[in-house]
Amino acid sequence: MSLKLYYDLMSQPSRALYILLKSVKCNFESKYVDLRKGEHYSEEYSKVNRLQKVPVIEHNGFVLTESVAIINYLSREGIIPNNLYPIESKSRALVQEYLEWQHLGLRLHCAMFFRVKYMDPILFGRSPSEEQIKGYEQRMLSALELLDTKWLGGRTEFIAGNSITVADLMAACELEQPRMAGFDPKEKFPNIAAWWPKVKQHFNPYYDEAHIILNKIVQKQQKITSKL
């Protein structure tokens, strides 16, 4: 079996797949794609993924993009165990319900806040206005409110039931992103604050390992802000 993972740990779904594969002791080949250097736009990488994004897997020569499609495929191929992604039809449906909701329900808003407030000034020297940041922040807060109250919020211990699944890992990795732009979701959302450490604990030491660079950026940003 040959499995390659193309990723950058700055990307949320890349981290989720990296952690997942490490935690199930899958012996994959690391293919690092440096997003900050624009390596995903290179001719070489465009041959791997015509859509020029990470993560991507190559499994015995079969190339697949899109993290949720990758998780589904790896589950069918026996690489992701059933305890993290149940095969019983209704239980699996509830995990997939979250994974589908996440794209426009959570990911969009956390990623846009991160991009506009943190990435764009670095990459393009573009400074957003206070009003723009506020708009993105407001949409992110509404999304987090839904995660906190409609997906968590005492219904069940985890997102798709009382057992941890790939849905929790995907969500947790999304929530790390706005921390780099100075916003920590656990400070305002009690259900997220109670659930998040359980996800980290389950996937450690790999969760922390995948977030080393991200956490360094968070600390650096905190130092800059505290000096202002």
Added chain:
Amino acid sequence: MSLKLYYDLMSQPSRALYILLKSVKCNFESKYVDLRKGEHYSEEYSKVNRLQKVPVIEHNGFVLTESVAIINYLSREGIIPNNLYPIESKSRALVQEYLEWQHLGLRLHCAMFFRVKYMDPILFGRSPSEEQIKGYEQRMLSALELLDTKWLGGRTEFIAGNSITVADLMAACELEQPRMAGFDPKEKFPNIAAWWPKVKQHFNPYYDEAHIILNKIVQKQQKITSKL
């Protein structure tokens, strides 16, 4: 077997599921939710779907939201046939790759253009500036360019291979949305223009049936524009 479909034919994924279920001769119970009257925000509907969106299915008492999760579930339950959603692992992965890409890759941009240019003025009396519309239009054009060249574009006859699948139906229904705001994707994108009629033909008469109201709106808008 009891299957209820909660839907409004103004919603793209609602139309896709409606067409899909009709075309496979599934005898479902229609539960119409009038989005323009805000029925999805009612207390009664919130008990069905706490996220207050359509489409939703209720299958022998099991409630599920999110169109892609619903398609996966109905496939496992034997309601969607394998020719429209292949079960061979790699073929299925390619369909899922598109279904996952679509959320942020296509749906977001077509839907936002439709919402800002057509819906918001009606619902909230909010008139967008020319510059705003242009921004949304530009992002939609970039998304359509990707569909036209990276997903279609002569690679294969359909989105995920040489057979029609649920991916094609989902994509086609998304492309109908901006038509109500005066933009027809087939006019600028040749591969979309060649592929779209094949999807309609396969799913007719249900495709046209699900788009009757939408097409009336398109015609009405064309009359208004031609008088300007």
